[in-house]
Amino acid sequence: MRHLRAVLLALAGVLIAGAIPLLTAPPAAASGNGQSIRPAMGWSSWSFVRRWPTEDKIKAQADALVSSGLDRHGFVYVNLDDFYQKCDSNGFVVDSYGRWTVDSAKFPSGIKALADYVHSKGLKFGFYVTPGIAKNAVLKNTPIEGTSYHAADIADTSTLEKNYNCKNMYYIDYTKPGAQEFVNSWARQFASWGVDYLKIDGVGSQDIPDVRAWDKALRATGRPINYALSNNLAIADAPTWRSLANSWRTQGDVECYCGSGPNGSGYPLTDWSHVTTRFTSAANWQQYAGPGGWNDLDSLEIGNGDQAGLTADQRRSQFTLWSMAGAPLLLGTDLTQLDPVDAAMLTNDRLIAVDQDGYAAKRIVSSGVNQVWSKREDSGDYVVALFNTGTTGSSTATVDWSQVGFTGSGQVTDLWSGADKGTVADTYSATLRPGEARLIRVAPLGTRTVRYQAEQAGITSGSTVDTDHPGFTGTGFVNTANAAGAYVEWTVDSAAARNASVAIRYANGSTVGRPMDVTVNGTVVSANRAFNGTGSWDTWAASTLTVPLKAGANTIRVTATTANGAPNVDALDRS
Structure with missing residues (x-):
């Protein structure tokens, strides 16, 4: 059963996946590192665990990913995000080679042992870093592993990098000898721990040298590592992101930070407005998605029912948009408290196949609260999503088959329910509740490509x-x-x-x-x-x-x- 994801990918290539993109030009060249041929699927610690990750919490989510059966549907990554590190008054505490140290109170067994545990479940382990070199490394002038250089030789101490936790990260001057070697040493450490996915956060256009250095370093480890960039990256640099990484966050966080806990933690995790802003970014970035590189719309907040901040209709719409966009499906919820309604959503293989088909849909209608998205599959079928993005009142979304890409009649299947909706000629309409989506597959009855x-x-x-x-x-x-x-x-x-x-x-x-x-x-x-x-x-x-x-x-x-x-x-x- 754990091979179901591979089966889905094979089906995606033969039967139902792989839309011929509705583009005027092919996507910019992807990184070609062999990773993320299809969007990553799994779980990330940030939305729910937030600033308080521990070894036991991450293990519990890995256990739940398996016990719930989500792993059998392709959700295989368990990604530890920020706040695993040890800090002092000068920022990150570093090891003898200037790299961040792990807070042993939170992770007493260490990261390698945690990764080994995740791997023992048949899952993959993800980790987190930000650009730059720690202030403490420069103050201590730690050596760069395997070289005669030291931290002070490569640091630009005139300005600080963006960092969300301990702060105090200096820029790296990549014109200096030893700079690439420092990143290489860090990448080797992560690879030795068993990291399968690396998120580099706080990335801006000024960090392209870091993004390039990490890409080179990860390849040099010889370990297959899915390489993700975050967050709110500039679309002007989209060809660069695509050439170096496997995914890139197109906006800021999907979390609303409106919970009752510290720093806005706790429920709700998000709200509908944080989801609906993704429609425009998904449309704008669509041309850059393809095998090996995907537009990341951030965490999928499905799993804990309405308390996550979205109604059931809105959660289905989020999943529908993410799938049409070919976005990574990284759950942000507490999988140890999986809501049965949400479990049924997340194990809908028809939705997963749309996400995993290797293409991003194009928005073909945007009129008030109504939106329609479409992509063509290898089989010659089209996948079409209709949305009511409003918060009050039902609305009827309509699309002509000519807008989708064919004329005449088509055989329609509802992908959320699996129901055969019969033959529909020329035009399709759906009256949708506020926040509701309709996702259909249309098989043209005439000649098709x-x-x-x-x-x-x-x-x-x-x-x-x-x-x-x-x-x-x-x-x-x-x-x-x-x-x-x-x-x-x-x-x-x-x-x-x-x-x-x-x-x-x-x-x-x-x-x-x-x-x-x-x-x-x-x-x-x-x-x-x-x-x-x-x-x-x-x-x-x-x-x-x-x-x-x-x-x-x-x-x-x-x-x-x-x-x-x-x-x-x-x-x-x-x-």
């Missing part, structure tokens, strides 16, 4: 499915063997015998063409077809041609005709 992913195709021995060149769709691309005869072969369905348009999506970063024969059912229909250079291995293009298909299953193969082999192959679209 279907995407067949290369990683789900047959490939030659010696070819591999890779993720290191960003911009692919699905869960990877095929890197064929460098030899004549290397091929990718799809089984493509057609309802009737006809001539169909197919587009082969590929990248060729070399300076020479990599021609291929295109065969359909064993017959060459385009011999030695040109697949010329695309400028880089991160730049994807499409070669489109018309091919004869018979009714039923067809075999379409592309075969390299030179010793250079084929280009990298991402997918085949059939119209």
